[in-house]
Amino acid sequence: MTALDDHSVITDPATRGSGQPYDYVRCELVEPDWRRFPGWRDVTEAQWRDAQWQRAHCVKNPTQLRGVVGDLLTEDFYTDLAADQANLATMSMLIPPQMLNTMAPDAPTTPAAFTAAFLADPIRNYMLPVATDRDPTWPSHPHSARDSLHEAEMWVVEGLTHRYPTKVLAELLSTCPQYCGHCTRMDLVGNSTPQVDKHRLTLKPVDRQERMIDYLRATPGVRDVVVSGGDVANVPWKQLESFLMRLLDIPTVRDIRLATKAFAALPQHWLQPTVVEGLERVARTARRRGVNLAIHTHVNHAQTLTPLVAEATRTALEIGVRDVRNQGVLMRGVNATPEALLDLCFALQGEANILPYYFYMCDMIPNAEHWRVAVWEAQQLQHAIMGYLPGYATPRIICDVPYVGKRWVHQLAEYDRDLGVSYWTKNYRAGTERLEDADVLDRRYPYYDPISTLPESGRRRWADNPL
Numbered sequence: 001m002t003a004l005d006d007h008s009v010i011t012d013p014a015t016r017g018s019g020q021p022y023d024y025v026r027c028e029l030v031e032p033d034w035r036r037f038p039g040w041r042d043v044t045e046a047q048w049r050d051a052q053w054q055r056a057h058c059v060k061n062p063t064q065l066r067g068v069v070g071d072l073l074t075e076d077f078y079t080d081l082a083a084d085q086a087n088l089a090t091m092s093m094l095i096p097p098q099m100l101n102t103m104a105p106d107a108p109t110t111p112a113a114f115t116a117a118f119l120a121d122p123i124r125n126y127m128l129p130v131a132t133d134r135d136p137t138w139p140s141h142p143h144s145a146r147d148s149l150h151e152a153e154m155w156v157v158e159g160l161t162h163r164y165p166t167k168v169l170a171e172l173l174s175t176c177p178q179y180c181g182h183c184t185r186m187d188l189v190g191n192s193t194p195q196v197d198k199h200r201l202t203l204k205p206v207d208r209q210e211r212m213i214d215y216l217r218a219t220p221g222v223r224d225v226v227v228s229g230g231d232v233a234n235v236p237w238k239q240l241e242s243f244l245m246r247l248l249d250i251p252t253v254r255d256i257r258l259a260t261k262a263f264a265a266l267p268q269h270w271l272q273p274t275v276v277e278g279l280e281r282v283a284r285t286a287r288r289r290g291v292n293l294a295i296h297t298h299v300n301h302a303q304t305l306t307p308l309v310a311e312a313t314r315t316a317l318e319i320g321v322r323d324v325r326n327q328g329v330l331m332r333g334v335n336a337t338p339e340a341l342l343d344l345c346f347a348l349q350g351e352a353n354i355l356p357y358y359f360y361m362c363d364m365i366p367n368a369e370h371w372r373v374a375v376w377e378a379q380q381l382q383h384a385i386m387g388y389l390p391g392y393a394t395p396r397i398i399c400d401v402p403y404v405g406k407r408w409v410h411q412l413a414e415y416d417r418d419l420g421v422s423y424w425t426k427n428y429r430a431g432t433e434r435l436e437d438a439d440v441l442d443r444r445y446p447y448y449d450p451i452s453t454l455p456e457s458g459r460r461r462w463a464d465n466p467l
Helices: 003-010 051-056 062-069 075-087 111-120 122-127 205-218 237-248 273-288 307-318 338-352 375-385 456-464
Strands: 155-157 167-171 224-228 255-259 292-297 323-330 355-361 396-401 405-408 414-416 421-424 445-448
Touching: 062 075, 075 111, 155 205, 205 237, 224 237, 237 255, 237 273, 273 292, 307 323, 307 338, 338 355, 338 375, 375 396, 396 421, 396 445
Parallel strands: 167 224, 224 255, 255 292, 292 323, 323 355, 355 396
Antiparallel strands: 396 405, 414 421, 421 445
């Protein structure tokens, strides 16, 4: 039994002794034994720590999954997975060994018991969805969209979203070392699936980056650049370092954030000597020029955190990166309980030295309704986690409202609980919004709860006459 399992037992309501809704018990991180999988029985520790081995052995299809787990998964699971891949999945399969190894780490080794544990596993839930996970009645909300946040509408040059007055998002590429089932950029990122013919970036990377730099030099009101994709771990290091150094040459850029889920899903990448040495050069330059350099990663469950993730964090901080912060996604079946969120936050802050920062409500993309929670549920979760963590390490739960941006879940202006429609306002124009649109700051922008969370009267109204 791992330390995380010990925690889950101790915090079970039936065994709590303090009378508190949640009991904190320190749990040290563990690296699950990858040799429990038949396909990795002979993998050495040196191979496991090698980033290239990890990339070369990513699981990309059911056949490769079967090659790793052998007969531990039943045929019913593969049938369920194949149905999802053929009919529902918006992201293609790509799972690094590091991440697959954190799924069902203590499952029994009989096929039926292992399959049951694997299906119940929170990381499997969002990295390897199966058809029976999806909402059978409303797999997609009527208002779901491929680019649910309308980021491409706010491109000032290809891949550069100017959504906030002082901040931009630079999408350097459209690939990741791993693909999450709930990806908010599912219209652009990854390989096409039977359901989604992905959009493509058209410019060569060097030309796209040149145009981004030119725009930022000409737009001194932008002080904060999130460098993302895709995932910056897939940008060749020399190319990424060159781009970051050019950002650091722009005197009005004061914050740079590197967005990478691979920090947790493929920490081996961030421990490679060439990457560490290059990141140290960037951090040293940022510090000399007074620019805040941070890494933003994406961890959704405490099981993801292992000693290798903590080592990557420690290394980044030691070489001069100011902060490593976590931006998780709030998802039913993964972390949408106070216990799961607090377990994760304590593991992040106390064991991996990663600052809990945001939990976003899962965006309104197609076939994501089984993951999404209602605004009122998010509000309850925010209330439930208050008071346990240090204030600076208490994450904010965020609703990313289309055309508005990030809003704390209590900031809504109006809420129709029966129909599950909340209304939000904004206090700034996007960089692409025209001055002649005089109503931008007075308009109310809707956001929609999953229909499955509505009372019967609301569900009936949606079924009879979708808004």
